[in-house]
Amino acid sequence: MSEAIEVNSSPATLNKKELARQKSQAQILDAAETLFASHGYDGASMNAIATEAKVPKANVLYYFKSKDNLYEAVLERILSNWNLGLIDISVDDDPALSLYRYIHLKVRLACEQPQQSRLFATEVIRGAPYLADYIRQNTRPWFRKKVAVLQAWIDAGKITQVDPSHLLFMIWSSTQYYADYQTEILILQNKLEYEESDIEAITRSTAQLILGGLGLKLPESI
Amino acid sequence: MSEAIEVNSSPATLNKKELARQKSQAQILDAAETLFASHGYDGASMNAIATEAKVPKANVLYYFKSKDNLYEAVLERILSNWNLGLIDISVDDDPALSLYRYIHLKVRLACEQPQQSRLFATEVIRGAPYLADYIRQNTRPWFRKKVAVLQAWIDAGKITQVDPSHLLFMIWSSTQYYADYQTEILILQNKLEYEESDIEAITRSTAQLILGGLGLKLPESI
DNA sequence: AAGGGTTTTGACCTTCTGGTCAATAATTTA
DNA sequence: TAAATTATTGACCAGAAGGTCAAAACCCTT
Numbered sequence: 001m002s003e004a005i006e007v008n009s010s011p012a013t014l015n016k017k018e019l020a021r022q023k024s025q026a027q028i029l030d031a032a033e034t035l036f037a038s039h040g041y042d043g044a045s046m047n048a049i050a051t052e053a054k055v056p057k058a059n060v061l062y063y064f065k066s067k068d069n070l071y072e073a074v075l076e077r078i079l080s081n082w083n084l085g086l087i088d089i090s091v092d093d094d095p096a097l098s099l100y101r102y103i104h105l106k107v108r109l110a111c112e113q114p115q116q117s118r119l120f121a122t123e124v125i126r127g128a129p130y131l132a133d134y135i136r137q138n139t140r141p142w143f144r145k146k147v148a149v150l151q152a153w154i155d156a157g158k159i160t161q162v163d164p165s166h167l168l169f170m171i172w173s174s175t176q177y178y179a180d181y182q183t184e185i186l187i188l189q190n191k192l193e194y195e196e197s198d199i200e201a202i203t204r205s206t207a208q209l210i211l212g213g214l215g216l217k218l219p220e221s222i
Numbered sequence: 223m224s225e226a227i228e229v230n231s232s233p234a235t236l237n238k239k240e241l242a243r244q245k246s247q248a249q250i251l252d253a254a255e256t257l258f259a260s261h262g263y264d265g266a267s268m269n270a271i272a273t274e275a276k277v278p279k280a281n282v283l284y285y286f287k288s289k290d291n292l293y294e295a296v297l298e299r300i301l302s303n304w305n306l307g308l309i310d311i312s313v314d315d316d317p318a319l320s321l322y323r324y325i326h327l328k329v330r331l332a333c334e335q336p337q338q339s340r341l342f343a344t345e346v347i348r349g350a351p352y353l354a355d356y357i358r359q360n361t362r363p364w365f366r367k368k369v370a371v372l373q374a375w376i377d378a379g380k381i382t383q384v385d386p387s388h389l390l391f392m393i394w395s396s397t398q399y400y401a402d403y404q405t406e407i408l409i410l411q412n413k414l415e416y417e418e419s420d421i422e423a424i425t426r427s428t429a430q431l432i433l434g435g436l437g438l439k440l441p442e443s444i
Numbered sequence: 445a446a447g448g449g450t451t452t453t454g455a456c457c458t459t460c461t462g463g464t465c466a467a468t469a470a471t472t473t474a
Numbered sequence: 475t476a477a478a479t480t481a482t483t484g485a486c487c488a489g490a491a492g493g494t495c496a497a498a499a500c501c502c503t504t
Contacts, residue, residue, distance in 0.1 A: 020471095020481075038348060043264035046462060056483050058464085063481095067462065118347045121402065125340045126260065128405045135409045143410045160434065165411065166427035173399030174392045180343065180402075181395075183350045187357045188365045189387065205388035209435030212382065242451075242501095268492060278453050280494085285451095289492065 021063075027053045028060055032074050037119040041071060041126070072130055075123065078116045079134065085109070091152045095159050096216040099171075100207045106175035107203045111194045117179035143168065159214040167214075174206050243285075249275045250282050254296045259341040263293060263348070294352055297345065300338045301356065307331070313374045317381050318438040321393075322429045328397035329425045333416045339401035365390065382437040389436075396428050 031053035035044035046067055050057040064070035087105050089098045110117050123131050143165075150164035178185060178194075186192065208218055253275035257266035268289055272279040286292035309327050311320045332339050345353050365387075372386035400407060400416075408414065430440055 024481090040262040040264055040344070040348070042262055043348075045460080047460085057462090058483055058485095059481085061463065062483090065463095122262070122344060122347060124403050124406050125344060126262070126265075128409075132405070132409060135406055139406070140410050140412075160430075162430055163423065163427040166424060167431065169399060169403075169407065170392075170396045170428065170431055173395040173403075177391060177395030177399075181346050181391075183354070184346050184357055184361070185391065187350075187354060188362050190362075201385065202388060205385040206392065208382075208384055209389065209392055209432060211435070212437070213431030213434035215434070246451090267490080269490080279492090280453055280455095281451080283493065284453095287493095 024053075024055060024059065025063055028055065028063060028070070029074055029077055032070050033078070033115055033119065036071060036074055037115040037122070040122055046070075074119070075130055078120060081113075081116065082109070089146060089149055091149050094219075095153050095214070096211055097219045099211060099214075099216075100203075100219050103171060103175060103207045103210065104203045106171065107178065107206065108199055110175050110177075110179035111199050111202070114179035114182050117176055121176070121180045159216060162214065167210075171210060174210070178202060246275075246277060246281065247285055250277065250285060250292070251296055251299055254292050255300070255337060255341065258293060258296055259337040259344070262344055268292075296341070297352055300342060303335075303338070304331070311368060311371055313371050316441075317375050317436070318433055319441045321433060321436075321438075322425075322441050325393060325397060325429045325432065326425045328393065329400065329428065330421055332397050332399075332401035333421050333424070336401035336404050339398055343398070343402045382435070384436065389432075393432060396432070397424075400424060 028049065032044070032049050035049050035052060038044075039048075046060055047057055049070070050060045053060065060070070064073060085105060087098070087102050089102060120131075123129075128135060146168060147164040150159070150167060153159045154161050154164070182194075186194075204218070211218060250271065254266070254271050257271050257274060260266075261270075268282055269279055271292070272282045275282065282292065286295055307327060309320070309324050311324060342353075345351075350357060368390060369386040372381070372389060375381045376383050376386070404416075408416075426440070433440060
């Protein structure tokens with residue numbers, strides 16, 4: 001991924017120009033995220049994004065030199081947002097509790113920010129043209145560390161013997177599913193939208209199945 | 223010449239026109255499926271589809287009146303293909319065995335026909351503009367029957383008490399994930415493609431976790 | 445062999461695409 | 475205040491989009 005649009009973060013220079021720039025950029029990024037997520041890269045036109053952001057199209061191209069560039073900026077914002085709330089698991093942690101927390105976090109993210117998850121999904125489905133490098137250089141090392149942690153838990157007899165990679169994939173899939181397939185899920189359950197109680201119910205059921213499969217019980221103190 | 227033979231020969235009138243039509247249509251549908259899956263609805267142009275199918279663009283529009291129509295035809299072919307291989311579960315079945323078989327089938331479908339799964343995914347992510355009706359009228363009744371079966375198993379004490387809907391979602395997600403996120407999974411595992419042995423390994427791990435979460439063991443006779 | 449219907453195809457149409465640019469307006473700096 | 479920067483925006487461009495059409499090629503019937 002090439003360089004992002006620079007975001008001037010020095011709080012000292014809070015003149016009107018900086019304010020306008022940040023406001024416009026945020027508006028544009030929000031609009032782009034919405035439209036890229038719902039219509040895909042090609043389905044979201046610069047015109048539609050500009051209209052949604054309530055700025056002229058030429059203004060969008062003034063801040064983000066090209067559509068590619070804008071798309072990259074949206075992806076980067078999503079990834080940095082995801083990394084912020086990331087919960088880590090490590091060898092000495094209690095498996096049941098830390099896995100439960102990780103699942104809870106992922107479910108909440110999926111239900112509360114489904115757009116971001118969906119945009120990520122469409123990017124990967126297309127073959128990850130923009131994210132392949134990121135995954136190789138950032139996600140893979142992280143993934144391998146977590147696999148090692150899970151393997152250590154298995155070796156210590158803390159959880160049932162199971163392929164750690166597939167365990168991680170199962171956690172990712174079963175949580176992300178509620179974002180990506182939201183439309184189908186809501187139709188099947190005859191609902192209009194997720195409620196706060198759904199997040200808890202989904203977390204509980206998902207954690208129950210996965211932890212159960214690992215020979216663990218749901219942690220009592222939540 | 224051979225009029226008497228061809229008229230009543232078989233359910234398919236096998237004259238040259240019919241053959242050409244079926245061959246062309248199949249070529250076009252194949253090409254459209256490939257391109258819709260990899261580039262999305264808007265990303266796949268009629269021109270590209272025609273080139274991939276090795277027919278002139280006007281020919282594509284002769285058989286399928288519009289892009290919308292072609293897209294619908296592709297979706298319908300996928301759904302009918304999926305319904306063909308569908309394994310049903312019913313109350314009197316053995317939970318472990320029938321769930322294992324269902325998971326196995328889903329994993330194989332995901333690994334061997336990832337395109338179809340991905341196209342379905344992008345359609346649902348976009349809000350299922352074409353499939354919402356189908357899901358409401360076909361999938362939902364089927365879904366509720368299966369939920370009832372699972373609930374019956376729970377009531378009979380055959381499986382652990384868990385929300386049946388979420389159980390079904392977990393099976394769908396954890397299998398479909400290997401198609402939709404194939405790119406990411408292959409990068410993380412440093413592989414080029416799935417092998418036959420992967421299908422077995424994925425099935426085993428997935429089934430082990432889900433069945434374990436239900437208080438069941440992997441069936442020994444597979 | 446002739447006629448009627450279907451299939452094939454290149455040329456063409458309109459609309460929309462991402463992107464450019466020069467003129468103008470606003471703000472900061474000197 | 476004047477000069478220099480930076481931001482805003484309508485007009486515009488070449489190319490690609492989905493779709494139309496009529497002439498030609500093809501096949502089947504009679």
